[in-house]
Amino acid sequence: MWTTFKTTVHRLLLTPSAVVWTLIFPIILATVFNFMFEPMRATTSIEAVDVAVVADDSWNASPFSAVVETLAEADEPLIALHAVASEQEARDLIEQGAVEGAYLVEVIDHGEKTALEKGNDADASTASAVTNEAAPAPHVILAPAGNGSADAISHDVNRSIIESIVTGYLQSEALTQQVAASNPAAPADAEAVERALSLDAPVREVSLTHAQPDAMVRYYYALLGMASMFAAQLAEEHVWRLQPMASAEGARRAASGTSRMRQLVPTVGACWAVSSAFLAIAFGYICLTAHIDFGGREALCLAGITAASLLSSGIGAVVGALPGKLERDSRSGLLTAATCLLSLFAGLYGAPAMQLADAVARAFSAAAWLNPVCLIRDMFYSVYYYDTLAPFTLRLLACCGIAVALLAGATWLLRRSAHEHR
């Protein structure tokens, strides 16, 4: 059995079609996906918003400048600061489009401006805060609002980011003043003050999923499902070649002193090992090159790949062991067609296909368990999204269970095969 296993591995590694379909093809498709999805990912990532600051003495004296500088110096900065000497220079930069807004700190005459107000001039709008006394306060100047076009959406998002920073700060400041008024000892507690001034102090971030949701990962998971199904061709060819009517070497092996079971097990085992290795390489490529997130559970994903390979080997073994005069090319074509069709219902071919897949999943939830591409896709999905490993384990066991049933079927079929005249 060991020699059969070793020989089959050897032959598989030297078979160009096996390497192309199981290793090269998923890597090429992952590369194509990477090029397709990279621009979409870029638009969803937040770039630092350019903001001018009027860096005069009031600015330097204000605690707001420290908050803004902290945001600008973070690892993933929310804003990028452009220091200017005067408000007019800041307005000029806004007009030129170099910045989306400007911060300045100045004394507000609250008789003049009593509420957060937006100016009516066409070039820029101005917002400031309500203060109870004439003291230096942050003040923001914003670029005009967008025209509602797709390009203007990110511009408007940037405006709201600039505005929310100053609004949040002023709210925190007002809160601190209220606390100080009711409890004069509270400002002595530095931690309490810091908490009050923190922009996200009242907000607690919670996540419903194990990892940050990313719509793109579904395509890569479906790709792994498709690649697994292509790996079924390995077992299909090598099990078919065990049949006495398939080839002269099949007849020679069938007539030999080794039972078909003892030939089938190492043959399928070799196909499983090679397809697992190829898929693991493709998985590594997807992780490292396409930077697809597997929720930090890469080791579990490798277990998933092993189960997916076992499932595909089982499918291939049954197709290879099917009786009848179906030539090898026909069997291979059958598997390829099935793989492409099942991948469609796994949503591999773009957004419309994904919508179709979702619609099918909503209408027939069992389809996700019967379609091996969906089953494998959902296995990776569950390892990515769920905190608990139960959904992943369930799907992994489903893959293994179906594979064992298929292999039992292949054994039964193969034992019945004979060297009938073709």
Next chain:
Amino acid sequence: MDIIAVDGLVKRYGELLALDHFDLHVAAGEIFGLLGPNGSGKTTSINCMLSLLAYDRGSIRLFGEAMAPTRYDLKRRIGIVPQQVAVFDELTVRENIDYFCSLYIGDRTQRRALVEEAIEFVGLEEFARFRPGKLSGGLLRRLNIACGITHKPELIFFDEPTVAVDPQSRNAILVGIQRLRAEGATVVYTSHYMEEVEQICDRVMIMDHGRALTQGTCDELKRSIRTGERIVVELEGAKGRRGAVRDAAPTPPAIPERELERLRALPHVIDVALDGNLLTVSCEASEHNLTDVLAALRAGKARLGRITCAPPTLNDVFLEITGRELRD
């Protein structure tokens, strides 16, 4: 003891009766020739004996025991050299031989020695690291044989092992088969080359339509047919050309038709054929055939050139028994 004992074997493919109460008995140490036209049932009978095919009726006993698909103990004592070269293109000569040997012998150390012995036996030492794609047709056939005999089987089936092989390789293969027999193997050999069968087989069976038509030694088979002698006369001065294509002016025959009729009327003459200037007279076994034929030709004033007289060949036996009509 019979190594092979097949009795009343019946195998049907739907409506087609492939084996019709087929019997075969091969003794230990024999080289047994199985002859028959295409579709006569040779390969079907071998596949049944190897349990590659189920059969409808009859019994097959190998080494004195009933053969069945799960009799791996019996299968381990059998070697197969199929008509098609049955090796893996991805493996080298040595790897191929080792793999097929591993289906019979698990012990790696024992196998290593047997593989080297088989490589030496078929003379592939220089090509042991070659893949099949780099080998000539003759070398491939030798590799095919090596894959079937490495485990030193007691019974070996050779199914047309010399197809498309040059005379030197063919001779090497035939000598090798005789060596295997000398080492104690029993051989069942099928071929369409009658001279090969005559050269190496102890006994021969001719089968057709799934039935054994006749069997015996080559001499016994030759004696069993009507033709006992073939006289070939080259006629001199003949205007006819052998195998000539008819053209506008028909060439007169080398000998008049009435003289041919006179020959046909001779006692013991079975058939007379004229091809150009070559006259072939087939006769039953008799002591006066040559003198009778020559006397008749001289009476007809034919000018005689070279004359040969030969006993029947296995080819004559085959054609007389299976007929001359073309098969697929």
